[in-house]
Amino acid sequence: MGTNVTYYVDQLLQLVFDKNSSNKLDSFLQNTLPIIHEAEQQNRYSKPMPWIGIYIASASLVCILAMAVDLLHGLRNRKLWFPCNYFTLNAAYLSVVAVAIKLPMDINNSMPGGGDQAAKLGSMAFMCTVMANQMPSLGTMNNKELLANIIALVVLVITLIVNVCIQIKTGVVSSYLETLRSVHSLHLPGYIIELDIIRKTKPLSPYAYFRENRIIAIIYVAMLLVLLIIQICSALMILNSKRILESKYQAGHERALSDLELKRPGSLTTEKLKQCVGYYWVMAETGSPQFMTACSATTSASGVICALSTILHIIIMLSTINQGYASDYGWSIPVIFLTQFMGVLLGTIAPLCRCFASLSFKMSKKWIWEHMKVFKVECYWTGTLLHWKKSSIPFPFRSRKCKVALEKLKVPILSFSIGFQKTVVITCKIISLIPIFLMVFVLLCFNCWKWLKVMFKGSSTVLVNKFEQVTPDTNFNQYVLQLQVDMEPAERTLKGILKSVNRLIQKAKKQQPENLMKLLQKSSGFEGVQYFDSLPPLLSTEYPDCWSLPLLSLTTIAISLPDIREDIVDSLLRSVSEGLLYVSHVEESLNATHECVSIQKAAKMSWLEVEVHNKWLGYKFKDHVRQLNTARNILDWFRDTAKNKTEVESMEIEDSDNNLVCESACAKSMYHITTILLSYQDTNDEVSQEKLFEQLSSMISGILAACLTNLPQVIAMKCHTSSIEKREASVYAAAQLLGETTQIINKLQNRELPSLNPDEFP
Template sequence: MDDLVDDYDQALSPLRRCSNISSNLIDDLLLILYKLHLQKRFSEPIPTIGMYIALASLAIAVKLPMDLTIQMPGVLDQQAKLGSVAFMCIMMAFLLPSLANMNGMELATNITALGVLIITLVVNVCIQINTGLISHSEDMHITEYDGAKKSKGIIAHDKRAIAILYVAMLLMLLMIYICTALMILKSKQVLESKYQEMHKSIQQQARQLTVVNLKQHVIKYGVMATTGSTQLVTYCSVTTSASEVIGFLIFLLHHFTMPDNIRYEIRHRAHDSEYKWSILGILIIQYIGIILGATALLYRFDAPIEYMLAIEGIRKLIKFYRVESCWTDTLSDWRHNRLYSSPKLKHLIYKLQIFGLSILTHSQKAIVMTCKAIIIIPMLIAMCAMPPLYLFLDWLLLSLFRIQVDRRPEQVLHFAQYVLQPQDRNISARTLNSIINSVKCSNQNAERQQPSELMRLIQNVRDFKGVIEFDSLDVQSNYRDCWSLPVVTLATIALSLHEIQPGVLEKFQNVVSDGLVYVKLVEKNLNHNDELVSVQKAAERLWLEIEVYHTWLKKNLKDPELQEKTAIQIVGWFRDNATNMELVVGHKSICASSMGRITKTILLSNGNNIDEHGTDTDESGNDTVELSQEALFIKLSSMIADILAACLTNLPQVIVTKCHESVIEKREESVHAAATLLGKTSEIINTLQARQLPNLNPDDSPFIDKWRDHLRAQAP
């Protein structure tokens, strides 16, 4: 720094020798030169920052319109600054339906944060309009050519008008956001009430849970979940449609001003700011983002048309101009919430509250009416254009691809009673048919993913005897059993049998893994109580250890010690290790208890026992015929198949449970998950329902101990 000052001082030394120039003036000049140097030095990274802004523009960066210090007098500079505001408008229009996924507190927080951002942006743009940072006058664009001067003057005037228009649209979109948030709060309550009423009605229609009936059940809840969601209500609301029209109009304005600015950039150097060449990159990225956003808005605009197509008769079009109560019900409810105040001010505060809410209510109605006015012209145009377009698409699909669009009006009429909407609005048959086909598509795609190997394992199950054979009444138990733990324990013993071919063991492990996927669904949805949670988690953790590390509680299943043992000695080895671990705290104790109980049951079957030398003897102490590993493997596989089959008889109830989701935002996803589960397990359900199932109480069916008690009571 000192060297720089010395250089400037040396350059100004001739002036110091002039007697008519004061030293103070020279010092001031030296300071000015130094400040100019610093400004140039600090502005060197600005083009790099400009490229960062260009990339960040995809995330709605608003740095340029927020900047009150850096002058951007160039035509291209001005366009880039206003392009950020245009992009903000389009993204606000695009993101409006996302409000439907928020609860009351989230809506308040996000609307407040958005309001702070928009108000700050609007104030900054207004300051720049007033100070001339946006839309400089012709005097600031003087060039040596009159034609260039005239062109710049016209463009400068346009920039000022465009900036004012963008500011107005930002404020309008902010009011639309607030209006939509108030509507969502009330609509969610109305839709929830209607959903619960319809759910009770369906529950009263007791029907056998066959695959055919389950498909109908899933579609019913699919229609209820989709049409009764705040997502669809918000998506098809007039405020969303108006915001889409506003966004598309802003895109058209930005699009038609771009060519003039690009041509001017080619003829003249239109970027005069410190961002230099990077301003062109910012403009291009902005333009791409604006095009993509506008395309998405245009594609989405047919949603309100569906409502209009559902209206019968032009006379009902008048009803479109009425403001439904769902827009103002939230404000009406707030009238009854008294604000806390002192007794002296209670009357005054209440009157001010009523007065303020009355103004907000009228404002809300005005915004809704304005939105309806905004969308009515493009809506009528679309209504005229869409029917011929649909006919043309149907003809094209039939002519070129021999595909005939399946309207299925009968299925629409059958499921129309399950449509949930606030007020008395309807949806078109085309939309309802699309919802039904969406659920069917999830089901049909899953039908191609049937677990065939699991089917082969359980298709020979007849009497479910394995449910009682794995556990003897003569063996004490410290924990209540779940479905997954005995399956994992039996599979562990089977996987340790070294005389079984590795390929067979690998296939067996994969089948058990497939079965445990559905077992966990039964446990999670039907018997996920506090008493069984720890047991289920222990089973899940143990199976992960077996699959990944091939160990049981840190004991290697490929241990050379096991490779030399017979089948019955392997069972005894597991029994001894389990006995030593039963006193350990945590999941190891649960797993060891299960292993000890099952191995003792196997050893006690048919009166056999294991002495201290590992010799298989009967109750009289005589040596017995050694059980082969192949026979033990078949026995273990049979018990696993019986347990899995008994557990999977609960799949229809799991599907019914998954259809009914308590959280409104998750219902549609849950129904599609139920449709997928039904598709994957339809063959299993049909196979098991063809068996003679025990006559259990439906509330007892999800629990293995209830099955075991019932089967033992029925045994001869």
């Protein structure tokens, strides 16, 4: 607008110096002054626009970083189908994406420059990439989350499509020649204009045919619409597929229980646990809704569409090199364009890899032949719609006529939807034939190359794929979960899954808790539990038994002894800190009642205070204990302080303050522990602080040993979880825990256990 103001000022000066144009000058001023004023106002309103452009680029960068993290996570864990752990379809990312695609959403702001038009189209390519990357994340949601997020995505994409169509109609998205003419009419200084094209003095350059922005925008609109339809069809498939996979998982779970005798805790050796983790790992990986979604025909089709949009965007990039920008966004347009261009290039990697990875997971002659039958639509694609068609609709009103009318209307609508769903699936299968042919061609070329190498070397070595040299244990095959009974994954897929869990366990074995192992060696049995149970439990009337609270109390007393060397105290702290991590696993798995959870919370809060601040219930125990000389005096101080604390808080506990509940539990635990220790000292001579420290260390070691004997049962429990969305993470945690505690489990299994029933071990 600033150049138009300059033009009007030039005209005004000519009229001022023209002596015969007084009437023209008055008329000119009346007509142009409002225009100049409006232009100046518009320039003032447009000043923040470049910073809004930076905001758009920042939102794009957030999406790019999330896609990059998912990419690195997949490569690191050798999951070439790249699960969506960070860049998922949810309200937060949809809000960020809505900011990132503001340029094609802006229907009023004129963007006449070639660079402006390319940035607007680039945002549409970026949206295609975002949708293709988020496809597998549909499998991570429950039914309510899936419905809410799909509706939000539909609203966002339809709004984008409608806005772009409006811009095509109004000319905001214009053709290449119109863009040049509009820029030329503005007389913008420094803008590179191909006047020879405007004057038609020579033919168009090769890239000029791709600069018809309206056609490109229509292509992107079609791609976005197809990707949206694919997302909706995939969501309908996921709803039904989860039910199928869940029923097969339950059958596999019962088989694992009988095969491994998991209901007998005493029989769980490390080898049997490793086999158990392997069984559940295979079920979790092959039955993962995200893995199932990533290997579907719709995901392969979305990867192909994403690749096509990227190719088109690269052509746009090449055609707009050295082109300027003339919109209100100013210098931020190149920043937006380059940021989203990098995002499109990076974001295409995962969808393309999913295409070829899903083929390699299922690649076999039988699978290729079955997939060639593109007109075959499996039942799980239409199961949800068929279920809706047969079920009745809950009506909020009692009118029989309305009920009959809606029921009659429901049948043709769902029948059409089922037919449309089948059409989309067949279309996706046809599109996914492209990567199949490419994969077959690559494999043929690779095999030909290997054959030529063998011929020229004169070797009689049989060409055998490295994945086929060893056949996996047939027991694992029966734990593979598939939607179709007659379609099993390739053998190398099962081998890769087993290798991944073995690799995880071996990696976790390098993280053995060495300090905890040294502490456990200080006891040969379970003396700590015997000490703890030597008197009637004082807490049983109000608080349930707990492992972590006695450990906390004993450790607090031990590290408060002033005559003990600091390095020995630090060693005990590190050992107990490592042990409490595994104690929390035991308590969370075996003691998950509401009362136990509150006690565990109290222990965690108090341990943080002890470990970090050297305090117990707000007391700096080093300051209070330092002036006490004997071990008995120290125990007396802890007992009296705990007793006073419980008496004060018993009057205030009615306020149901969580902090008071935690402090009360810790105080009563300390009172119980010190009572036991003092009663033991009453029958013996006065012990030194060193002797008391050794006694406390032995008790801590015994209690930890008794608690950690439950680790095999905890690992077996972690392998199985009822939530299909959390199953993979739960088995991962079980494998990690098994690797870290293998030595502990082996060591504790060699100890003589007390004569208890299996149900009494926890």
